[in-house]
Amino acid sequence: MRTAGLVAGGVALALLAQGAAAEVTKVQEKGLKPYEIVDGHTIPKPLTDKPGDPKRGAKLVVTRKKGNCLACHKIQQLNDFPFHGNIGPELTDVASNLTEGEMRLRLVNPKVVNPDTIMPAFYRTEGLHRVMKKFQGKPVLTDQEIEDIIAFLKTLKASQ
Amino acid sequence: MFRKRYRMGGIALSALGTLVMAGVFTLGAGGASACEECKGKYEVDGKKSGYLYSTPATQAIQDDDFTNPGFLWVERGRQLWAKKEGEANKSCKDCHGEPEKLRGVFPTYPKFDPKTKKLINIEQRINRCRTEQMKAKAWKWESDELLSMTTLVGYVSRGMPVNVKVDGPAKPFFEKGKAFYFQRRGQLDMACKHCHIDFPGQYIRADLLSEGRAGGAFPLYRLKWQKLGSLHRRFRGCNKQVRAKPYKAGSDEYVNLELYVKWRSNGLPVEVPAVRR
Numbered sequence: 001m002r003t004a005g006l007v008a009g010g011v012a013l014a015l016l017a018q019g020a021a022a023e024v025t026k027v028q029e030k031g032l033k034p035y036e037i038v039d040g041h042t043i044p045k046p047l048t049d050k051p052g053d054p055k056r057g058a059k060l061v062v063t064r065k066k067g068n069c070l071a072c073h074k075i076q077q078l079n080d081f082p083f084h085g086n087i088g089p090e091l092t093d094v095a096s097n098l099t100e101g102e103m104r105l106r107l108v109n110p111k112v113v114n115p116d117t118i119m120p121a122f123y124r125t126e127g128l129h130r131v132m133k134k135f136q137g138k139p140v141l142t143d144q145e146i147e148d149i150i151a152f153l154k155t156l157k158a159s160q
Numbered sequence: 161m162f163r164k165r166y167r168m169g170g171i172a173l174s175a176l177g178t179l180v181m182a183g184v185f186t187l188g189a190g191g192a193s194a195c196e197e198c199k200g201k202y203e204v205d206g207k208k209s210g211y212l213y214s215t216p217a218t219q220a221i222q223d224d225d226f227t228n229p230g231f232l233w234v235e236r237g238r239q240l241w242a243k244k245e246g247e248a249n250k251s252c253k254d255c256h257g258e259p260e261k262l263r264g265v266f267p268t269y270p271k272f273d274p275k276t277k278k279l280i281n282i283e284q285r286i287n288r289c290r291t292e293q294m295k296a297k298a299w300k301w302e303s304d305e306l307l308s309m310t311t312l313v314g315y316v317s318r319g320m321p322v323n324v325k326v327d328g329p330a331k332p333f334f335e336k337g338k339a340f341y342f343q344r345r346g347q348l349d350m351a352c353k354h355c356h357i358d359f360p361g362q363y364i365r366a367d368l369l370s371e372g373r374a375g376g377a378f379p380l381y382r383l384k385w386q387k388l389g390s391l392h393r394r395f396r397g398c399n400k401q402v403r404a405k406p407y408k409a410g411s412d413e414y415v416n417l418e419l420y421v422k423w424r425s426n427g428l429p430v431e432v433p434a435v436r437r
Contacts, residue, residue: 120347
């Protein structure tokens with residue numbers, strides 16, 4: 001009865017944080033931890049209490065059935081692994097260009113930033129069409145896996 | 161017996177291209193070389209066939225009728241063409257003469273069918289001949305028989321431009337096919353258009369994305385399948401890759417999508433049986 005959960009729908013609330021002018025959007029999707037999008041471009045708070053592990057993150061970035069970031073992004077630090085795609089921006093220097101929170105939003109749901117993007121939302125269970133049964137109600141990556149990947153991405157800086 | 165030969169062909173191809181060549185020679189495939197009328201036509205009005213996104217090695221297999229394993233299905237189609245079947249004890253040949261008489265038919269399907277008030281594609285048209293004219297059983301989708309006959313009917317139109325009509329009564333079905341193409345689906349939440357309109361010519365991992373103008377190419381021999389397969393089989397594969405529930409081959413959804421994909425291919429040459437990775 002996993003499908004029943006989809007009917008419940010997510011709760012997305014936009015409210016103004018006290019004091020600051022920041023716009024905070026709370027998101028809670030079925031079976032997933034709640035998170036907050038700030039000003040439509042960042043999720044500053046980690047999804048888990050346990051810090052991400054960059055080594056595990058690197059593995060997830062390479063693994064085809066997991067993050068498979070290499071499908072679309074070139075990462076020169078991972079040149080030992082063949083066939084990097086080129087449809088997304090190169091991530092070799094991503095840590096110089098995006099904050100941790102900006103990376104997190106782009107992994108969790110990049111459609112917030114670009115509604116027409118080809119990039120999957122890696123932490124989403126709702127608003128999807130005809131998901132294969134075995135993937136219904138499940139995100140592409142778990143909260144901890146997202147944090148592991150972010151920990152790895154934070155190490156990516158082009159060498160001078 | 162045929163099945164066995166196909167399989168042998170496939171294995172030989174993966175191991176040793178020369179063996180498959182010998183295999184095709186023994187079947188006496190017709191046509192000396194390549195689709196001469198296709199040459200220089202793989203790009204028309206800025207539309208590019210998937211042929212131009214294939215490696216030179218894959219193109220070379222398609223270019224030579226003697227190495228192109230798809231010709232096993234053309235030959236099998238010719239044998240079935242003359243075979244009397246069904247309660248009417250008729251063959252395709254009894255009504256149509258030689259298969260070449262059907263030149264020009266393939267590029268116009270799918271089309272609106274006044275009888276069912278929806279689209280009918282070429283596989284379904286072949287099966288209608290079987291059930292209504294021959295009083296024989298319809299062939300199953302993706303069976304060697306249906307693939308072979310579809311490939312033969314495609315082959316006799318080789319070099320002709322794909323030319324489907326999308327106006328008049330076909331219009332609402334075309335619009336449904338188009339909507340399908342732009343509908344995100346699956347856990348990965350991608351639409352056909354995200355790969356084939358937004359990023360042709362770029363790589364997803366090791367795969368070079370084509371424009372998805374597959375209308376003149378299928379049924380084609382896919383190296384990954386080690387077999388010839390239908391456009392609907394390819395649709396299913398694409399849907400499953402984005403972790404979406406696929407539709408059935410021959411479903412209304414896929415026939416509508418087929419019309420949209422073929423319209424995107426209008427003007428490109430029929431190159432059945434094409435070869436792709």
